[in-house]
Amino acid sequence: MVVSKTCPSCGDTKPISEFYREKRNPAGFRCRCKKCTLRDNRLITARNYTTTKRRDLYQKYLATHKKGMARWRAAKRDEINKHGRDKYHENLEAQRQRTRNYGRLNPGKSAQRERNYRARKHQSEGTHSEADIKDIFRLQKGRCAACKDALSVGFHVDHVTALINGGGNSRDNLQILCPTCNFAKGPRDPIVFMQRLGFLL
Ligand SMILES: [Zn+2]
Ligand SMILES: [Zn+2]
Numbered sequence: 001m002v003v004s005k006t007c008p009s010c011g012d013t014k015p016i017s018e019f020y021r022e023k024r025n026p027a028g029f030r031c032r033c034k035k036c037t038l039r040d041n042r043l044i045t046a047r048n049y050t051t052t053k054r055r056d057l058y059q060k061y062l063a064t065h066k067k068g069m070a071r072w073r074a075a076k077r078d079e080i081n082k083h084g085r086d087k088y089h090e091n092l093e094a095q096r097q098r099t100r101n102y103g104r105l106n107p108g109k110s111a112q113r114e115r116n117y118r119a120r121k122h123q124s125e126g127t128h129s130e131a132d133i134k135d136i137f138r139l140q141k142g143r144c145a146a147c148k149d150a151l152s153v154g155f156h157v158d159h160v161t162a163l164i165n166g167g168g169n170s171r172d173n174l175q176i177l178c179p180t181c182n183f184a185k186g187p188r189d190p191i192v193f194m195q196r197l198g199f200l201l
Contacts, residue, residue: 007033009040108133115157119169126170133157136176144178146185146197156182160190 006013009032019029020037030037073080103110108130116127142151145158158177161167164187177185185193 002027002029005029005033007031007036009033009036106130111157115159116169119163122163124163124166125168126173128169128171128174132171132174133176136171136174140176144181145175146177146181146194149178151176151178154179158182158185162187165189 002016004013004015005019005027007019012033014033016029018033018035020034021028022030025031032040112128112130112133119127136157137151137155143149144151144155155176156179158175159167159169160173160175163169167173
């Protein structure tokens, strides 16, 4: 005959009268003491209460309004669809406008990001910043590195050894070319390209 038991929850050894009977349990009693069982049950009830209540309210709301909502949607289907389309285009236009504004406020930034992105794709070493480009521009005195013309119509940042040929993306592999020279060079070997321009490299 069992006279006392240790509750694994509170760790106290208590007389068996402090434990609820439970037939399915081989010992004939609950594992935890009465005090711990009641406390745990209260906690579980409290936790369930809020979720159950919320769920019930929502189900009640649905039951009352489901049919009405469906009727309303069916009657206004065209209007609702049009609203969705309008909002989509509105957001699209606003997003495009934001991109344009950003480009205007940060000239060269998207090109720099594009270069770093392409470099990651080619798994090239190194990155560079916008400040690096400004610095290279200053060192080249605002002239094309190949034909030495003033870079008045705009400029292209070129990877001296092309990314596709294993060139890096850090500033020591960058030069600034005029658009004409850049298009002429493409991914060509830099030395071959300069020799074609008449430089004896
Ligand atoms: Zn206990
Ligand atoms: Zn040039």
